[in-house]
Amino acid sequence: MIDNYSWITVLPEIILLTMACVIALVDLYVKSPNRTATYVLTMLTLVLVAFMQAEYAISGLNQYGFSKMVVSDQMGNWLKCFATIAVMVTLVYGRPYAGHREMMRGGELFVLAMFGLLGMFVMIGGNNFLVIYMGLELLTLSSYALVALRRDNTQAIEAAMKYFVLGAMASGFLLYGLSMMYGATGTLDVNEVAQAIASGRIHHQVLVFGLVFVVAGLAFKLGVVPFHMWIPDVYQGAPTAVTLLIGGAPKLAAFAILIRLLVEGMLPLALDWQQMLGVLAVGSLLVGNLAAIAQTNIKRMLAFSTISQMGFVLLGMMSGVINGNTISSADAYGSAMFYVVTYVLTTLATFGIIMLLSRKGFESEEIADFAGLNQRSPLYAAVMAICMFSLAGIPPMVGFYAKLSVLQALISSGQASDIGLAVFAVMMSLVGAFYYLRVVKLMYFDAPVQTAAIEAPTEVRIVLSINGALVLLLGLAPGGLMTLCASALASMMAG
Amino acid sequence: MGLLSLAIWTPVFFGVTLLALGRDEHARAVRWIALIGALISLMVTVPIYTGFQLGTADMQFVESSPWIERFNVSYHLGVDGISMWFVLLTAFINLIVVIAGWEVITKRVNQYMGAFLILSGLMIGVFCALDGLLFYVFFEATLIPMYLIIGIWGGPNRIYAAFKFFLYTLLGSLLLLIALIFLYTKSGGSFDIETWHTLPLDGTTQTLIFFAFLAAFAVKVPMWPVHTWLPDVHVEAPTGGSAVLAAIMLKLGAYGFLRFSMPIAPDAAREWAWLMIALSLIAVIYVGLVAIVQRDMKKLVAYSSVAHMGFVTLGFFVFSDLGVSGGIVQMIAHGFVSGAMFLVIGVLYDRVHSREISSYGGVVNTMPKFTAFALLFAMANAGLPGTAGFVGEWMVILAAVKANFWIGLGAASALIFGAAYTLWMFKRVYLGPIANDDVKGLKDINAREFLMLALLAIAVLAMGLYPKPFTDVMDSSVAELLRHVALSKLN
Numbered sequence: 001m002i003d004n005y006s007w008i009t010v011l012p013e014i015i016l017l018t019m020a021c022v023i024a025l026v027d028l029y030v031k032s033p034n035r036t037a038t039y040v041l042t043m044l045t046l047v048l049v050a051f052m053q054a055e056y057a058i059s060g061l062n063q064y065g066f067s068k069m070v071v072s073d074q075m076g077n078w079l080k081c082f083a084t085i086a087v088m089v090t091l092v093y094g095r096p097y098a099g100h101r102e103m104m105r106g107g108e109l110f111v112l113a114m115f116g117l118l119g120m121f122v123m124i125g126g127n128n129f130l131v132i133y134m135g136l137e138l139l140t141l142s143s144y145a146l147v148a149l150r151r152d153n154t155q156a157i158e159a160a161m162k163y164f165v166l167g168a169m170a171s172g173f174l175l176y177g178l179s180m181m182y183g184a185t186g187t188l189d190v191n192e193v194a195q196a197i198a199s200g201r202i203h204h205q206v207l208v209f210g211l212v213f214v215v216a217g218l219a220f221k222l223g224v225v226p227f228h229m230w231i232p233d234v235y236q237g238a239p240t241a242v243t244l245l246i247g248g249a250p251k252l253a254a255f256a257i258l259i260r261l262l263v264e265g266m267l268p269l270a271l272d273w274q275q276m277l278g279v280l281a282v283g284s285l286l287v288g289n290l291a292a293i294a295q296t297n298i299k300r301m302l303a304f305s306t307i308s309q310m311g312f313v314l315l316g317m318m319s320g321v322i323n324g325n326t327i328s329s330a331d332a333y334g335s336a337m338f339y340v341v342t343y344v345l346t347t348l349a350t351f352g353i354i355m356l357l358s359r360k361g362f363e364s365e366e367i368a369d370f371a372g373l374n375q376r377s378p379l380y381a382a383v384m385a386i387c388m389f390s391l392a393g394i395p396p397m398v399g400f401y402a403k404l405s406v407l408q409a410l411i412s413s414g415q416a417s418d419i420g421l422a423v424f425a426v427m428m429s430l431v432g433a434f435y436y437l438r439v440v441k442l443m444y445f446d447a448p449v450q451t452a453a454i455e456a457p458t459e460v461r462i463v464l465s466i467n468g469a470l471v472l473l474l475g476l477a478p479g480g481l482m483t484l485c486a487s488a489l490a491s492m493m494a495g
Numbered sequence: 496m497g498l499l500s501l502a503i504w505t506p507v508f509f510g511v512t513l514l515a516l517g518r519d520e521h522a523r524a525v526r527w528i529a530l531i532g533a534l535i536s537l538m539v540t541v542p543i544y545t546g547f548q549l550g551t552a553d554m555q556f557v558e559s560s561p562w563i564e565r566f567n568v569s570y571h572l573g574v575d576g577i578s579m580w581f582v583l584l585t586a587f588i589n590l591i592v593v594i595a596g597w598e599v600i601t602k603r604v605n606q607y608m609g610a611f612l613i614l615s616g617l618m619i620g621v622f623c624a625l626d627g628l629l630f631y632v633f634f635e636a637t638l639i640p641m642y643l644i645i646g647i648w649g650g651p652n653r654i655y656a657a658f659k660f661f662l663y664t665l666l667g668s669l670l671l672l673i674a675l676i677f678l679y680t681k682s683g684g685s686f687d688i689e690t691w692h693t694l695p696l697d698g699t700t701q702t703l704i705f706f707a708f709l710a711a712f713a714v715k716v717p718m719w720p721v722h723t724w725l726p727d728v729h730v731e732a733p734t735g736g737s738a739v740l741a742a743i744m745l746k747l748g749a750y751g752f753l754r755f756s757m758p759i760a761p762d763a764a765r766e767w768a769w770l771m772i773a774l775s776l777i778a779v780i781y782v783g784l785v786a787i788v789q790r791d792m793k794k795l796v797a798y799s800s801v802a803h804m805g806f807v808t809l810g811f812f813v814f815s816d817l818g819v820s821g822g823i824v825q826m827i828a829h830g831f832v833s834g835a836m837f838l839v840i841g842v843l844y845d846r847v848h849s850r851e852i853s854s855y856g857g858v859v860n861t862m863p864k865f866t867a868f869a870l871l872f873a874m875a876n877a878g879l880p881g882t883a884g885f886v887g888e889w890m891v892i893l894a895a896v897k898a899n900f901w902i903g904l905g906a907a908s909a910l911i912f913g914a915a916y917t918l919w920m921f922k923r924v925y926l927g928p929i930a931n932d933d934v935k936g937l938k939d940i941n942a943r944e945f946l947m948l949a950l951l952a953i954a955v956l957a958m959g960l961y962p963k964p965f966t967d968v969m970d971s972s973v974a975e976l977l978r979h980v981a982l983s984k985l986n
Contacts, residue, residue, distance in 0.1 A: 374647075378518070378606070389639060394665075395632040401563070404628075404676070408566065411673065412680045419677070426669035433665055437642070437658060445646040445654055482565040 006065030009072035012049045012056075012080065013121050019045040020114040027107030034099055038107040039091070042114060046088045053081035062491065064127060068189055071127040075259065075337070075488040079124050079252045086249035086344050087117045092463045093352040094241025096456065100360040101239060103149050112149075113245055116142035120253035129178045129188040129265075132257055136174070136221065139253065140167050143246050147238040159237025166220070166230040174217025180210025181265075190265040197268040208272050214261060215276045222254045224314060225283035228307045232291075235303035236365070240358060243299060244351040247306060248344050255340040258317060259492070263333060270321035277318040278421070284311030285428040292435045298354060298367045301435060305391060306347075308432055313339050315425060316406040322413045330493045331412075334486035335405035341485065342390075342398045342474065349467040350387045353380055356456050356464065370439055372448025380454065381443045383468030390471045392436040393429050398474040403429065405482065497558040498543050499572040502582055503620045506536040506589060510612030513605045522604045526597055529608035533593040536615065537586040547579055549967055552975030554625060554689075555579075562629070566679070568686050571626040576972030577753050577823060580965060581622040581746060584830045587954070588742045589615035592735040594947045595838050599734070599845055600648060607648060611735060614640040618743050622750060627675045627686040630754075634711075634747060635668055641736065641744065648733040656731035663724040664714055671711035671751075674704050678759070692758045695984050698766075705763035708756040715748025718808060719778040722801045729797035730850070734841025737793060741800050742834035746826050749807045753819070753976065757811065761980040764812070771812040776905045778805030783912035787919065791850050792843075795920055796836045799876060802909060803829045803888075809906055810891035813898040814980060819973045821890025824965055828875075828883035828958055835872040835951040839865075842944055843924075847933045852923050856930025861937040866925045868940075868948040873921045875955045877914040883958035886965075 007014075019041070027038045057077035064071050091113060098104050119142060122135025144167065148160035182188055184206045185196035196202060216227060223231040235243050262273050288308025295301035316336030320329035357364035357373075357380075364370075374381035390397035403426075410422045456464075474481060496504075509532025516525055548555060554573030562570040574582060592611050600607045617640070620633035638661055646657035679686055682694050696704070714721045725745075729737045757764045764771075779802050786798035803825065810822030842865060843858070844850055859866040875882035878889075888910065896903030929935050940948065958965060 374603075374606075378514075382514070394639060395635045400632070400635070404672070405566070407673070408676050408679065411676045414680065419673070422673055422676075423670070426673060430662065430666055430669055434658070434662060437661060440642075441646060441654055441657070444643055445657070477562075479561075479563040479565060482563060486565055 005063050009063050009065035009070055009125070012052045013118060013125070015045065015052075016049055016114060016118045016121065020111055020118065023107065023114065024111045027111065030107065033104065034095070035104050035107050035110070038110050039095060042091065042110040043088060045114070046084050046117075050081050050084040050088070053077050053084060057081060057488075060491070068191065069128045069131050070122075070125045072125060073492055075492045076124045076256060078484065078488050079256050079337075080121050082341055082344065083117060083120050083124070083249040083252045086252065086348060087113055087245070089348050089352070089463055089467065090241065090244045090248055092459055093348070093355050094244065096460060097241045097355040097358060098239065100358075101150060103239060103241070108149060109146070109241070112142045112146050116146070116245065117249065120249060123253040124256040126257075126260060127190050129182065129190070129193075129261075132260060133171075133175060133178060135253075136257065137171060139250060140171065143167075143250070146242045146245055147234060149242060150239055153239075155237045156239060159234045162237075163230055163234045170217050170220030170227065173213050173220065177210045177213025177215075177217055180206065180213060184210060190260055193265045194267055197266060207266075207269060211266060211269055211272055212276070214266075215273055215280075218254070218258055218261065219280050222251075222258070222310050222313075223307055224280045224310045225287045225307060228284065228287070231307055232300050232303040235306070236297055236300045240299065240351060240355050240363075244348065244355075247302075247351070248347050251310075251340055251344055255313065255337060259333060259489075262317070263320070263329070264492070267321070267326070271324070274318040274321065277314045281311045281314035281318060282421070282424065284308055284314065285425055289428045289431040292432070295435075296367055297365050298370070298439070299365055301367060302347075302350060305432065305435070308428065309339075309343050309391070312403060312406050312425065313343075315421065316409050319409045319413055319418060322415070326493070328409070328412055330490040331486060332409035333493075334482075334489040335402075335409045337485040337489060338405055338482055339402040341481065342402045345467070345474070346387050346390045346399060346471050349383055349464060349471060350391075352460070352464045352467060353384045353387075356380060356454060356460065357450075359452065359455075367439060367442060369450060370442045371446040371450075373443040375448050376451070377454050379465065383464060384443060385440050386468050386471050388436040388439050390475070392433040394433070396472070396475040398471050398478060401475060401478040401482065497572065498539065498546070498556050499574065499582070499623045500558055501539045502536070502543065502586065503572075503616050503623065505539050505616070506532060506586070506612040506619075507616035509533075509536070510609040510616065513609035513612065516605045519602070519604060522601070525605040525608060529593050529612065532612055533586075533590040533615075536612070537583075537590050540583050540586045540619075543574065543579060543582055547574075547968060550971055552576070552971040557625075562626075566628065566686065567684050568628045569626050570629060571687065572623040573625045574623055576969035577976070578622040578750065579968055580823075580827050581743070581750065582619050584827055585615050585618050585622070585743050588739060588830065588834050591834065591838070591947055591950060592738055594943060595738065595841060596733075596735045597943055599841070603647065607644070607735075610640040610644050611739065614644070614739065615743075618747065621747050625688050627678065627688055627691065629686075630688070631668070631672060631675055634671075635665075637744065637747070638664060641740065644736040645728060645732045649736070650731040653731045656728045659724050660728045663721075667711035667714035667721075670707040674707035678704065688754065692979065694759070696760065698762060698985055701760040701763035701984065702766070705756055705760040705767060708751065708760070712748040712751040712756065713774075715751070716745055716804050716808060717748070717801060718774050718805070719782055719801065722778070722782065725801060726794045726797040729800075729837075730791060730793045734837060734844065737837040738834040738841075741796070741837055742830040745800065745804055746830060749804065749811070749822070749826055752808065752811055753823075757980050758976060760984075762983055762985055764980060765814070768812045768814065771808055772902060775805045775809035775812065776902065778802055779809065779906055779909040780912070783909050783916065786916040787912065789916075790852055792840045792852055792920065792924070793837070793850050795852075795916060796833065796840065796876075799836075799913065799916060800829070800833050802913065803833070806888055806891050806906065806909070809902075810887075810894060813894050813902070814977060815894045815897060816970075816973055816977060817890050817897070818894030819977060820966055820969055821887050821894055823887075823969050823973070824890060824962060825887025827965060828887050828955075831951055831954045831958065832872060832875045832882075832884050835948070835955065836876055838947060838951070839869045839872055842940060842948075846937055849933075852920060854931070855924040855934060857927045858925045858934055858937065860929050861934060862939045864945065865940045865948075868952055869925060870921065871952055871955065873917045875959070877917040878910050881956070881959045883955045885959055886962045
């Protein structure tokens with residue numbers, strides 16, 4: 001049934017879609033090599049959308065639309081808002097970088113980023129297996145094209161191929177799993193699937209069989225061990241701006257579909273998928289942290305670091321239901337959401353610095369390129385150091401509180417195995433601290449190798465400084481964001 | 496803003512201001528701002544002493560406001576007789592360190608001074624925090640400035656030392672974090688330390704928590720056998736870093752025993768006291784012997800720090816008024832003395848650029864004023880009556896003898912080793928004929944160095960001759976702590 005509310009729930013998506021098409025057309029007439037008009041229009045659209053989503057979220061809108069195909073709830077609206085901001089920040093950082101690398105001969109960067117964002121919106125707002133899948137495909141198709149944006153760069157093309165092949169396979173997994181669920185339950189609607197499973201009339205084995213594929217597909221998209229192989233190659237091969245477009249905002253969307261599919265759709269199967277997520281988390285923490293030590297390429301190192309950080313998110317996801325009791329699930333999933341949001345915030349600044357250090361004809365990709373950054377620019381060194389300490393989970397950076405809330409969710413289950421897992425996780429983050437500290441060491445303890453002045457447009461400087469400051473300030477006052485995440489999840493679990 | 500908040504955030508504010516001052520073109524201004532900042536930071540702590548109520552074990556100057564509501568964490572500060580002196584000590588040492596780094600540090604002065612000011616604020620925060628998570632945040636955050644201080648301004652092998660320092664202490668702290676979260680869950684959602692003090696816990700839980708705490712605090716103290724990071728770090732750290740590390744940072748660990756391990760897991764603390772006493776005695780005797788054979792002055796003082804901190808933990812775990820008070824007095828005294836010892840070495844190092852004992856000899860001939868100070872601090876380090884070093888050691892030995900004669904004997908033997916390594920080093924460095932041209936060319940200390948050493952000398956003598964202000968303050972709190980530890984929390 002299509003009523004007026006339906007249109008309200010998808011109004012931001014409509015604006016995004018319309019403007020993406022308009023901008024694609026307008027861009028044909030833009031002559032400036034910096035694509036200023038395209039850029040400004042994109043930014044204006046994104047600001048508008050971000051405001052709308054924030055408004056939706058604050059007003060507590062909780063609305064299904066189009067016969068429950070889509071949902072506009074607090075969690076989704078906040079995630080959409082954050083995703084929009086993340087994409088905006090990425091474009092601010094990425095524009096000078098892209099301009100130097102002939103990635104702006106057309107306005108594809110902006111248009112594809114907007115389509116990618118639209119895909120994320122659909123993923124986040126989808127309440128139906130097919131809608132979610134459609135959003136996912138829109139996002140990944142845009143991403144494939146973005147990775148290949150430097151079509152004369154072999155590394156980027158290789159990365160795009162790898163990404164495409166593996167991504168298509170993952171989509172296949174997911175779709176196959178979803179179709180199994182459909183076959184078993186006879187519905188694609190997330191809530192109805194949950195009801196059908198809860199009724200207990202469906203053969204458990206069929207459900208688990210489908211679940212395995214769904215989890216595998218999700219694990220692929222999240223990039224957790226053993227489905228992580230594409231992450232390092234794509235992070236390294238893609239132009240840094242695109243790496244950030246893939247590694248930033250989409251994590252929020254991936255978290256959302258984790259919630260929509262597993263929690264909203266398959267909560268009665270929690271016992272099964274929690275075990276799977278547990279295995280994935282342990283593998284990710286282990287492989288991600290150990291492999292990151294060996295890296296010399298900063299993007300590759302951050303790729304492995306992402307894998308380990310996603311392991312932490314999964315730890316939060318797997319501690320929601322304890323002995324079939326869902327009392328603390330909103331807390332646990334809220335902690336995972338807090339983790340993802342703060343992770344994206346930190347990642348934005350990290351890659352922002354990497355792009356800043358890259359110049360025309362010079363990719364600042366080796367960790368060694370950070371040597372002596374403190375002497376070249378104390379401000380950027382401080383921003384990077386804050387991010388590294390945050391990723392390592394050292395207080396008072398925000399990353400610490402993310403780890404804290406996940407560990408709390410884990411330990412509150414009171415089971416010995418979960419506490420053991422928590423000990424394992426902190427030991428792995430000790431390993432992680434080593435390679436994050438190595439970056440700090442290079443910036444502060446070593447003499448600079450590069451001496452070229454660091455040039456950046458004013459807007460990049462400002463946004464980057466704010467971004468870095470936020471990582472620290474949110475650490476000094478993490479309460480607000482934590483409560484926001486917890487209440488968003490609580491209202492979702494209740495509704 | 497309360498007094499304690501002021502004590503914490505004043506140095507942090509000045510530190511951040513200094514960091515914002517850019518590069519070295521303003522070095523002169525930076526030094527003065529740092530000095531003024533350190534002075535003001537010290538001055539704001541004075542009312543904490545003058546306004547402190549004796550005869551009560553309650554927390555004083557309490558501030559409490561919600562901080563992270565989601566986890567029921569509050570910004571809860573307060574000091575009692577145990578922690579009060581450390582607030583002042585930290586601010587005092589901070590001032591000394593700023594003076595010590597005055598003209599020695601020429602590279603990135605603003606970051607150096609800023610790091611120390613921020614560090615001092617964070618360490619005061621550790622001593623004031625009455626909320627478990629707040630404590631942890633301060634406790635861990637101190638690692639960042641110290642890591643940078645060692646790594647940027649340290650010696651040739653500074654990077655190894657910085658990593659060793661950071662990762663070694665982080666390893667322990669992470670287990671502490673698990674224990675804190677566990678207590679949060681167990682107490683039904685509270686990070687309040689005073690709530691935890693009265694929380695009933697069964698035996699196994701207490702033991703696990705006790706050892707998780709031990710992992711964090713033993714590394715920080717450091718106790719044998721996890722002390723190996725300290726000599727490496729001390730050798731490479733800049734003088735100011737060594738001084739702060741020895742004077743304050745080690746105390747964070749010992750303080751943790753008093754605030755966390757003993758009151759939260761009292762049954763486990765009593766059950767495992769033998770282990771703690773054994774480890775402390777090994778530190779006192781074995782590490783004391785190790786100190787004798789050191790050739791590097793900083794290493795020697797580092798090992799002597801481990802031995803002296805052994806006295807502290809020994810005093811704590813004999814569970815008597817005298818022992819615990821003695822341990823705390825020893826912590827404060829060691830703060831003055833070890834800080835002074837490292838600064839003395841720093842004075843020599845600035846001139847000769849060597850820490851080897853064999854590079855010196857007959858310094859007294861060229862630096863008589865300086866040698867007088869060095870003698871005083873050496874005597875204090877050896878525990879000579881009349882100096883700060885004597886009071887705490889004496890109290891701990893007495894308490895140990897009361898508890899068990901053999902423990903007392905073991906502890907007392909350390910006085911001999913202490914005298915041996917300190918005085919032997921003193922003889923080789925300062926006495927005798929002038930050993931080489933480096934020593935021949937030494938200039939005696941200037942006004943700045945004189946001021947710095949004189950301030951410390953006054954503190955060392957004052958505490959040694961009239962320790963009453965120190966012991967008076969802690970009496971009630973220690974008695975309350977022991978009364979609490981004697982009660983079983985098993986249910």
